Amino acid sequence: MDDCNLKKLMVSPGTLEPPFNSTILNYKMILGSDVLSLTVHPVTSDNRASYQIIVYELVIFRVQFPWSINFSELNNALEYECPISLKAFYQPVSVKGSDPKHIFSSSCIKLLTRKTKCDPFDDTPFDEQWCVPEYEVDKRMSAVTVFCSFKYRGTTTLLEYVP
Incomplete structure (x- = not known):
């Protein structure tokens, strides 16, 4: 059996x-x-x-959220905002071997590197497999709270961020 x-x-x-x-x-x-x-x-x-x-x-x-995401805590904004777009990461990727780790929104870094394959922070040339998906960053972002996208209209509601 x-x-x-x-x-x-x-x-x-x-x-x-x-x-x-x-x-x-x-x-x-x-x-x-x-x-x-x-x-x-x-x-x-x-x-x-x-x-x-x-x-x-x-x-x-x-699906990318059409409005800007505002984190409720400053430390989350510092950790989860793309240094290029200054918005919440969207499909975060890192540069393989960067120290400290350079993380960007996928669409931003791919746009910047479509002609020259170099790190925009320090001009280090990329190797062939330079783009590393950051699934753990996506996962950690899911645990933070953000302001409702209508904060500019006066709402104070906090929501769970779902990338």
């Missing part, structure tokens, strides 16, 4: 949240909008066992 208990569950790209545990049945992943495919590799106790992967919910969204 097949022993189809999972011993491991690996995914690429990305990581499972929470980390794999054979007693946990539901996981989530946050992937960048540039991901075109996801590979799921289950490893069973019996390598001859058959298995079936069922995806119950797949939520894909990535």
